[in-house]
Amino acid sequence: MESLRHFSIETAGTVHHLKWLLASLRISGAKDFPKGSPHSIQFPSLSSGDTIPRIDPAQKLASIKEQIGECRRCRLHEGRSHLVFGEGSPTARLVFVGEAPGFDEDRQGIPFVGRAGKLLNKMIDSLGLTRDHVYICNVVKCRPPRNRTPNADEIEICSVFLIQQLMAIKPEIICALGNCAAQTLLETSNSVSRLRGRLHQWRGIPLICTFHPAYLLRNPSQKAAVWQDLHEIYSILNEQEGG
Numbered sequence: 001m002e003s004l005r006h007f008s009i010e011t012a013g014t015v016h017h018l019k020w021l022l023a024s025l026r027i028s029g030a031k032d033f034p035k036g037s038p039h040s041i042q043f044p045s046l047s048s049g050d051t052i053p054r055i056d057p058a059q060k061l062a063s064i065k066e067q068i069g070e071c072r073r074c075r076l077h078e079g080r081s082h083l084v085f086g087e088g089s090p091t092a093r094l095v096f097v098g099e100a101p102g103f104d105e106d107r108q109g110i111p112f113v114g115r116a117g118k119l120l121n122k123m124i125d126s127l128g129l130t131r132d133h134v135y136i137c138n139v140v141k142c143r144p145p146r147n148r149t150p151n152a153d154e155i156e157i158c159s160v161f162l163i164q165q166l167m168a169i170k171p172e173i174i175c176a177l178g179n180c181a182a183q184t185l186l187e188t189s190n191s192v193s194r195l196r197g198r199l200h201q202w203r204g205i206p207l208i209c210t211f212h213p214a215y216l217l218r219n220p221s222q223k224a225a226v227w228q229d230l231h232e233i234y235s236i237l238n239e240q241e242g243g
């Protein structure tokens, strides 16, 4: 009886995993899956002069947005006014990832527009860039009740979209703002204060962690640390520009 119970739990887990794998494939643009045995599948042949067409990042982002739709995949949809997908250049060299929309973001459907957003604008400005040059999004797209930290299951469900966004844009550097973004992308439980100050990698893309602007508003003594992290981002962007 016990082994039967284990079997059903494992099966449910596998089904859940496959469901999200299929969702990811669809978001990536896969529309149909071939039927029949693997041997009967015909793959188109590429002649030596052919190039594999690169899908436009703007199109990919539009397709991800379409897939999210009026998402109800987790309980966070219950209290939202607007789903906050993300904003900025689809070809951004730098992507900022925060935690979740707050009050103002939920009202306007735009990420980082409240007090923390104004501080993020200053941070972007210090890099010699504007919001149009970068891309800004969050780990979860709907505001958690009373701005609580998103739960692990909500992060697991929604981060599928964040991963797809990052893969569509393929930036030269990612800046994780705060614990939630840093821990989700680096799959760790270490705090941002332990993770900042060194260069990480996310699927081959350099990643820098720093404090969330909302935390910085409450703890202005951490300003120097954040400017140090921004300086590191600036150096990486300049290095890559210089080839």
Ligand code: SF4
Pocket (backbone or CB within 6 Å): 068, 071, 072, 073, 074, 075, 076, 077, 083, 140, 141, 142, 154, 157, 158
């Ligand atoms: S937080 Fe993400 S998964 Fe949950 S309802 Fe909103 S968009 Fe969907």
